[in-house]
Amino acid sequence: MNPSASGWINKFGHLVVHKSKAFESFEDLYLQLKNNGFVYGIHLEIANFIDVEHSLTEDEVAKINLLTALYFTHLFETGKKDFDTFVNTVFGYYQSLDVGKISFLNKILSGTHTASQLEKLIDSRIYLGGNAFSRAFGNSLTNSLLFVDILIFQHYLNNPGKTMQHAQLLEYATMNIVYKALSSKKTHETDEKLIQLLDASLTYVNLNENEFNGSYTELLRKNFTKYEKDYFLDMACLTIWEDKSLDRTETDYILGLGKDLEKSKKEVKSAVSFIQDFFEKNAPRVSYLNDKNLALQFYEGMSKSVSKLILRNSKRLKKELAESRELVALLSKSTVKDLDPEERKKVQKQLIDVFKSIPSLAIFMLPGGAVLLPIFIKLIPKLLPSAFDENRVEDS
Template identity: 40%
Template sequence: MNPSATGWIDKLNTLLDKSGVFPVHAIVLYDKLRDSGFIYGTNIRLAYPLDIDNRLTEEELSKTHLYMALLSAHYTHTGSLVYEEAIHTVISFYAHIEKHNVSFFQKFLNGRKNSTKLEKILGNRIQFDENILTKNFNRILTNVLLYTDVLTYIQYLGGNTDCVTYAAKLEAFIIDTMYRALEIKPGKNEFDIQLVRLFEASARYAGTVGKEVIVPEEEKRIFSTPLEKKYLIDLACLTIWNDKVIDTEEKQFVLDFGRDLQVGRNEVEQSVELVRSFFRIYKDEILLLNFSNPVKHFYDNSTRMVSNLILRNKKRLIQELLQSRELLVLLSKSTVKELTKEEKQKVKVQLLDICKTIPSLAIFLLPGGGILLPLLIKFIPQLLPSAFNDNKIN
């Protein structure tokens, strides 16, 4: 199952059926999504272990989790899960909230079967830098408010004919809460600044928002379901999080916030600890926290991306390499000796020729894609039969 390729939803449905853990109630899945990082705007792993050979990228995990959350919301509302019916309803929901967007209907709702339409819609909903090379340098994720889609979909299922207004109020409330939380922090660091940008960039329904946003008290009371409360509390805790000690005023802020939402103290304190624990455990894997070394980010992200591409095209790549004897000799030589300028150029040209035959490796053909070739060369020896290493040129 590859969420970057057409047909992934149908394959995921099969995997979910085989897993024996799905469907589940939305509030049960929510806890799993929080543990995976989806609720916090990042994705470390799948919410449930599934029989997937590929290591999913951040974008692919986001698509998968959003789809699962929407299915779970449908199951919770109807009491059953028929994939075709759920997919049809989700498409109707997105068509409803985009009813004034002509390009949406032209791009995503023409032709195709429903599962393919939804793949396009979800792909459009997940915000990532479209330039695959640039995003390795500056990957500030803008999906921290993605769960608002699920809460808004629940409103749609419940008959709310103006669910867009609901979503706009929810986003405004979240961002208003974020600003109030940041104002009481004794010292703001780079993480806080990045978090502000993250929230603002994630807003889809509220439009342009800023410090001046004010949510009337009576509108705050509309967020009263257990899922809404859990989500709001978790994002408030995310705002006050830091890797040291949470200040007394900060903790009191979320406790007061929880009381306003009629959430018990124990649940609020648990949410605080869950945020701290998640970011403590996965700190090195969360790009938002590692803003101090952009060059290292570029290398780490590129390495991860190239590794995924190679694993997913391993058989075809081995076949193409074994047919190019000169390239194999040069690659073998490069592991023990510096190649000449002419030899390096030969390697580059022949590798790019191979990449032309494998669509998934087309990234290396893009302008600037050549800077990733050394990573491709680095991984190739691991793919080839042991005879390749036995015959190294010494």
């Protein structure tokens, strides 16, 4: 399954139809989504019953986990396995929240089938702002509050009439808990990054407006479900444990929050222990904890995205490159020495001709796309070695 190509939702449906017992219950699903980071807004792994052809980027992991969580939530709440029914229900759910409106142009480009439109809609949930060009090449963030969508969907399936109000309440409560958790600790640089990421992920509520009256305690005592309370506790644990320590003030806060959420001390300690183990295992893979400068992060993001595009179109690229001996010769030469200005101009012109023949590479023809050509040229010999065997020099 390739979540960056059209038709991936139907492919998921083909895979999941035989895996309806992949999770025993919503509680089991929640635990798995904590283990792979999705509950925490950290997109690391997917369910092991899904086969993928290539290594996945963060946004692709997020897409698959969002759809997986939505499908099994629908299954547990309704008992219905039919995938078409699920797709129509999810599409109606997001429409009720006025999320990801499908334009007339998008209908022409992606087809009028609900699954095709849902692919566009899920895409709109994954990324935080920015245009298609900046998103495609790493200059964006991945939504860190996606699990809220699952909790709202659970509510929608049981109470479809007040979906937006509940969505706003969940986001508002989540952010208030995170801010309250931060106030219990000394501010750290990565705390600020986490807050910026969560703020950018808000969809349904504007924190600058006074959406809800009443105190913080009154807010927590609203009629939240068990799993909504579990999520609040886990987000608080994520916030206070980010600096890998827990002082007296933080301990008092998290125990107090647990009491307000009607959780036992054992449940609170278990939640703290879980996030501790999660960080010890995955800290190097959590992007907002990365201290690399923005320029390096941007370059690495672009490199990963360009690599993905090359891999996704490797067969087509091999065919197109094989028909241009001069281009292959120049690209091969570029692996061992710098090209002169005239040669670089030839490579750029001929690559643009190649891009014209492969629709998914048309983004390189957008304004600014030429900036990415050096990355593309650097990666082609490594990802398509068969076309460069004659002159390729391996690194020692």
